[in-house]
Amino acid sequence: MISMTELSKKHVSPESAARLKKRKSAQKRLQMLGIMAITISGLALVTLLWSVFGKATGAITESYIEMTIELDADEIDRDNIRAANFSGMAKSMLKDSFPYVSGRTPRRQMYDLISVGAAFELRDMVMENPSLVGQTITFEFLASDIADLYLKHSYGQIEAAPHTGDISLVTEGKVTTIQSSAPDFAPLLVSVRAGLHAKAEGLRTQAQMQENGRVVFDQRAADGEDVEVNLAEAIRRGAARDQFYAQADELDALAAQQGAVFDLDSRTASVFVRVGDSWIKLETISETSGSGEILGEFTQDSYAAADWELMVYATPETARKVSDIQAMLLENLRDADKIVTHFNTHFFTAGDSREPELAGVWGAAVGSFWTMMVTVIFAFFIGVPAAIYLEEFAGDSRATRFVEVNINNLAAVPSIVFGLLGLSVFIGFFGMHRSSPIVGGIVLGIMTLPVIIIAARAAIKAVPPSIRDGAMALGASDLQVSMHHVLPLSMPGILTGTILGMARALGETAPLIMIGMVAFIVDIPDGPTDNATVLPVQIFRWADFPERAFEARTAAAIVVLLLFLFVMNFAAIILRKRFERRW
Amino acid sequence: MTNVKISNRHVDVYYGDNHAIKDVSIDILDKTVTAFIGPSGCGKSTFLRCLNRMNDTISSCRITGDILMDGEDIYAKSVDPVQLRARVGMVFQKPNPFPKSIYDNVAYGPKIHGLVDNKTDLDEVVELSLKRAAIWKEVKDRLNESGTSLSGGQQQRLCIARAIATAPEVLLMDEPASALDPIATAQIEELIDELRHQYSVVIVTHSMQQAARVSQKTAFFHMGDMVEYGDTTEIFTNPVDQRTQDYITGRFG
Known part of the structure; x- marks a missing residue:
């Protein structure tokens, strides 16, 4: 027979005090573990950002070599400026400026100081202003990646x-x-x-x-x-x-x-x-x-x-790409104040290029934008109605349970499988244009669909039943209950799920490689049907390029991708706040 | 005296295999407050929800028997539950205002049913409903504030105003004051007494005093049976059935 008064005494016994101490130390341990986990992940994040941003600083500026060049009227046909050999003129200018550089290899190395794009920039400038023909002008020639890296001390000096x-x-x-x-x-x-x-x-x-x-x-x-x-x-x-x-x-x-x-x-x-x-x-x-x-x-x-x-x-x-001749010439140019540094506009305005100094992230950013547009339209406007139907209208039948299980399964399918689907269905069967944001967006949309449906269903489930009852008791139809009450109330949750899905889609590379968005695309896409690549694929490609200068550009592209994500999250937070205030 | 608003004959309700309401026949009178009392789980709320077909949303629920409103079977194929619910309003146990403005809460019913054509009329309906629910004075300066920012008693009166705004003929109240403090309860009870002049009110309550105070007719439910139905004074002073007597004298419940 147990006596409750005897049991009560146990609360003040020494064993009880010991037990209490044990419980407290268990709690302390858990707190310590939690703090440790947060510290480790925080350090990992800081290290990551430090290394990415640290490397990316190399791509913030680009070097130009300031030279005077004679735009000889004999060389340039005023009516057909495009046909003139600006590249040859740049070369002879270099030859004249450094007459003591002789021999094939040293000369070639000297020419390599200036980017191949510099001659085109000079041509564009002359075409815009034909009166320059016949004059001697001072022009800032874009330095090649090797020269730029030497000037930034990337090869030592x-x-x-x-x-x-x-x-x-x-x-x-x-x-x-x-x-x-x-x-x-x-x-x-x-x-x-x-x-x-x-x-x-x-x-x-x-x-x-x-x-x-x-x-x-x-x-x-x-x-x-x-x-x-x-x-x-x-x-x-x-x-x-x-x-x-x-x-x-x-x-x-x-x-x-x-x-x-x-x-x-x-x-x-x-x-x-x-x-x-x-x-x-x-x-x-x-x-x-x-x-x-x-x-x-x-x-x-x-x-x-x-x-x-x-x-x-x-x-x-x-052990370095820059030769002794190039280094000597660059030292001379630097001492003569002929080296000019500007903000790296090429990186933010140009499309892809094999030449690191001409390569830019804008083409991929625009491609990502179009792809995300297609993805969000596709996934959101199919996913949310699907979630509403499953939660509000579909009965608990064998068929709906089958659909539900398969939606959950779909969320766990490796992304590359969706790429295969896109390749065989959209490109193979429907004959859609490969490498285009519309195909990429739909593939990513299908990939994101289950994530959005699951998140939207959870958000819809979280709407209190009393709100549904209240609306229904007023004579609102099922559709009105869903559209007027359930959907607006679950919208913050749905948007959060959508953003999470979009974030995953934005960083996705594998399925896009399957559908050809890994192609080398120089032009900026004008719409969702143009050839395009996306940021993560661009990063993937650049990371693979042997040129050292792509290292900084890869890091900078990662920063741009992070900014893209940051902007998206910020937009989502604003949207959520707006909905929360209205409702 | 008054005529029958809703006539129930041999109503049985099943939740799957569970026989929740057993052969209930009861006439609900117009312009009268009818109270349903009984211990927890006796089926009074279930029966109340039959009157505006709110049980339709529960897929396992099955209803047999006849429920006629003004002589028309509300479970007939031709009757749309959405239409019915506009005519039979309902107030729930827990105040459930929509997380919208006070104005939008009240205006929602008239809007979806197309009761008014213009904003002026709508404003009038909202004001009238809020006045009738005795909350106008408290909220008239803050119609744009969220309905959820009100106190519990105010929220419940807002819900009543919301139900009234659809111009129903019958008002069902499922323990409308059980989540409120005594002052708010008194306000709600007063309000119910007011509403009697316009509507047929059916109220489910756990409080015998409340039933005695506000209702003219009382039905006692027990284990799915409607044990006794009659004038409230009669039920409380001179119950016929032993179970009714035991319940109202507090021997179980």
């Missing part, structure tokens, strides 16, 4: 190194030898020597691999397996091993040698001697001397320490 000696120059044929009165090049030898040692280490590793092979073949021969073949192979491996070891020792000896002259190549840092606009790129260096070809003009035979500069490009030429 040429920096002045300390020096103390006076130099004297001796030119023999093409090669000029520099002799310094101080061991100015000694610090550079450290890295050259380290490079040689590293190379020797690599050779030794290879030698070790040959040795391993030799042991294996030796063992096989000893086991009596194809004795002759294996023995010959073992001997061959042994020889190779000795050769690698010898080469390694040679390199080590070279590195250890005092006063030796070392070759600089494209795998070591580049070293320059600079006087004003003129450069010598050193091919060999020792502690006090160097030699190389002159770029520009050296008027004196010797220079005091204060008159020359020792320049070092620490990044080896093979």
Whole structure:
């Protein structure tokens, strides 16, 4: 027999106090876990935004090279300006500006400083203002992606190194030898020597691999397996091993040698001697001397320490896209204040391009806009009536339950399957235009449909039955109850569901790839039936491009996508607030 | 005295297998307040909801027998429940104003039924209804405020005004004062007494005092049976059935 008064006493017993403490600490633990979870996700978000926005800053500005160009009336036909060879004119302008750049490769590298789009921009300007023909004008040529990245220090840059000696120059044929009165090049030898040692280490590793092979073949021969073949192979491996070891020792000896002259190549840092606009790129260096070809003009035979500069490009030429010639020319241009930086209008106004400096996100943004328009019209105006019908009118029959289950299943179907559906039904069967926002929008609409239906049904279910009863008791028909009362009251929930569905659709890539929206489309789409691509697909494509400059543009496109989402969410919040106030 | 407004003969209501109302026959008189009393779950609300066919929305509900309003079968094929409900208004236990303005709440019925042609008439109907529901003075300066911003008692009177605005002939009230405080209850009761002059009012209530105060006729329901029906004074002072007596003297309920 239980006595309730005895049970009451338990509330003030020590066990009860212990239990209370346990309960409190359990609650504390849960709170701690919650705070930890929020902190971790917050940090993840901050890291993501930090890295995306950090990378995107590189795409905010673009560089222009300001040059004077003569619009020769002989070259340009005033009646047919379009046919003139502006690209050729730009090239000869560069050739005239830097006459000391000679040879095919250096010239080509020089031409690559200016974007291929710059000549078209010049042409457009002249076509707009034909009176310019015959004049000499100053024009800002859009820099190529390589030049732009160099100017933004993305490839590292040429920096002045300390020096103390006076130099004297001796030119023999093409090669000029520099002799310094101080061991100015000694610090550079450290890295050259380290490079040689590293190379020797690599050779030794290879030698070790040959040795391993030799042991294996030796063992096989000893086991009596194809004795002759294996023995010959073992001997061959042994020889190779000795050769690698010898080469390694040679390199080590070279590195250890005092006063030796070392070759600089494209795998070591580049070293320059600079006087004003003129450069010598050193091919060999020792502690006090160097030699190389002159770029520009050296008027004196010797220079005091204060008159020359020792320049070092620490990044080896093979590890960067910008060549030594290009870097030197850009340094000259920068020192002459010929480099101008502007807000990156190309990125926000242009369509796609293979040239990073000409590529823009506007085409994809407009494509996304049209696609989302089609999606929202399709999904909302089918999804909401479907939800109303299922909630308010459909009875609880086997057929409706079947439909309900399948709508829920549809929400879990991988998005690429919808792409297949679009490909086979809309493009294959109905013969609709591929790569168009109308097909993409319908496919995304079908994908979003179940999300909207489920959200709308939940919102409709949440409308209190008393409102329905009240309206019905006044003699409102079923349709009037739905349209006048249930739908407006559930609209905030429906809109939230729609926005969530749209957000998913906006970031969707896979189904659009299936229906050809991954195509390379330069033009800005004028409507939902034009060829178009969308932001996430554009990001996907750019992320895949090898050009380094696309890295910043990819990040910037992600920022634009985020802004798109932000604007959509903001619009949804405003809509919701409006409905809430009215009702 | 007064003539019969709704005549019920042998009404049975089933919820699936559950026999909720068993062979009820009752005449509801015009310009009279009829109270339905009885313990919880006795079927009085179910029966009330038969009178404006609100039970139609429950798919498992089945009704047999005859319910005639002014001699016309309200369950006949030719009768549209939407039309019927315009003629038989209803007020619920919990005040359920629409989350719209006070004006729109009252104007909703006349609008959907096309009772008035222009805004002036509509304004008049709204004012009349609110006056008749004895709430005009309190809300006349705030007709554009949300109906849900009113107090519980005001909301219920607004719901009554809303029901009146459709110009019904019968007003059904399902425990209209059970969620209200005594002052609001007194106001509602007073109002019901007023409405008697124009409408046939049927009120379901748990409070015997309320039934005694406001009604002229009382029906006692028990376990789906209508046990006793008669003049309110008669039922409360001299009940015939033992169950009625037990209930009104508070032995169960």
